[in-house]
Amino acid sequence: MAFTSAQNTACAFVDAKAQDLSQWTRTIFEFGETAWREYESAAWYVHRLRAEGFTVEEGSGGMPTAFAARWSNGAGPSIGMYAEYDAVPGNCQAASTRREPRGTLSFEAGGHTDPHSGLGMSGLGGLLATKAAMEKHGITGTLRFTGEPAEKVRGSKPIHAAKGYYDGLDAMLSFHPFYMLPLCNTVRWDTHCGAAYAMIYRFICDEPEKWGRSDDAPIVQAHSAVRAPGANDALMMMYMASKSLRDSMLTHSGGWSISEAILTAGQATADNLPAGLAEIQYMIRVPTIAMAEQVTAVLDRNAASAAAMTGCRYERHWVSKSRPGLANHAMADVVWDVMKEIGAPKWSEEGLAAAREIQSNLGLAPLERPLIDACEQLISPQDAEAILRRDLPPSQLNSTSDDYTDMSWHAPTARFYVARPALKAPEGFLYPSWVMNALGGIPATIDPMVQTAAKTIACAALRLLQDKLAREAARREFNARTGGGIGGSTWLAPLCDYPAPIHFRWPEYVTTARGREWWIPRFA
Secondary structure: OOOOHHHHHHHHHHHHOHHHHHHHHHHHHHHOOEOOOOHHHHHHHHHHHHHOOOEEEEOHHHOOOOEEEEEEOOOOOEEEEEEEOOEEOOOOOOOOOOOOOOOOOOOOOOEOOOOHHHHHHHHHHHHHHHHHHHHHHOOOOEEEEEEEOOHHHOOHHHHHHHOOOOOOOOEEEEEEEOOEOOEOOEEOOOOOOEEEEEEEEEEEOOOHHHOOOOOOOOOOOHHHOOOOOOHHHHHHHHHHHHHHOHHHOOOOOOOOEEEEEEEOOOOOOOOOOOOOEEEEEEEEEEOOHHHHHHHHHHHHHHHHHHHHHOOOEEEEEEEEEEOOOOOOHHHHHHHHHHHHHHOOOOOOHHHHHHHHHHHHHOOOOOOOOOEOHHHHOOOOHHHHHHHHHOOOOOOOOOOOEOHHHHHHHOOOEEEEEEOOOOEOOOOOOOOOHHHHHHHOOOHHHHHHHHHHHHHHHHHHHHHHHHOHHHHHHHHHHHHHHHOOOOOOOOOOOOOOOOOOOOOOOOOOEEEEOOEEEEOOOOOO
16 A cells, blocks of 8 residues: 555654664663663653653653653544663673673673664654654644553553553554564564563561470570571572472463562671571463463462471562453554555665674674575565464464553554564574674664664554544454453453552662662672
């Protein structure tokens, strides 16, 4: 289909704004802030959005690093977009063709892996391009743009959803950089991401001195008293029991995963006192909520048993409860029509040269065409779906996880992917993870994705704003899949019944007498 004049205006806006988008992407990349601690990144977006004429609520949903922005050009449809900007601990990488951390930081600091720096800027670019076209062509309607922290732990969207931030939208556009084949330069069709539960089990040893004592036991020397094993022992029992029972948590049908992370309690400078506090986080990624509940029940029993054996009590604190995704073919068709017109990203010789330099620095023969072919090709949603389904049992309706799924229960949603650069490899060679991280920060390699995604977002938004029939088709399908829309017979209500988990010992940057550093001290 040929683009409208408004869509052409949006594409021209992105082209004209290319240098700004590139610089802004690099800014967020350099911040490299991790979940729930994206202070500079969120502040940057709030400042930029206000400068562009948006009204912005800071700290939306009780999350200090979230926001909700709004701009209206009169009565009309309401379209949603968003930014993510959390990085990942232990992935600090410079925008360089060699493995090196950013500035004076250690490799253990945060860094963008997916990269959310490019994801967020694609959303912002699409938002501003849509606004510019609406103003120029007199298109009425409202644009809503949320800042979504802590996606890596599925943090903000379940909370925003439960608090009504997606209600009233006519459509939601969800973009993510390509991260798995065949979902590259395409739109998800039927198989959307699944459910995800994340929780922290906190073990607390309140009175270790009472371990094994009767009420009339004599007072003994404080530093030689028998004491409870303590919180660390409880945590290790929980860790090992949950590892050993993993095969018994679920039947062997449908792909699922569980991972754990031990939080730091800061007790390393105690002498012979048992640990009073220890915390372990679990992330469960499953196709269905029922599967998540089954695994949670096993973990709860493990935590109770570990606490009882070590003189502790335990608490379970939710980090995330997100729903599986809801398909919408009408929305997918709108975005796919746009993608066919825009095409896949194209990389300049400068970008290809940077990719070849990485190959050379790794001791490989640099290739004339160093990127995998899929990066510069489109694949239809139906063809991608067919490939994706080849590895899944017919009964499994959802696969992997991402919290955009919570949006899909409040507005007709399209989930699409644009290629980030990925390198071809000789047979048997596996690129180290820093390579993808670096390619997400080098302007010449990541800018094509940002510009292509921004144009796709803007042109899809304008189609939805101007095409009443497309909006109605998307709404009819949403209502049919939910049994009558929000609150319908097959609609899944928000699972979030917990406050934002912002008070835990999440890793972050700190400033001390030693200077600014990652909160895990440098080794040298």
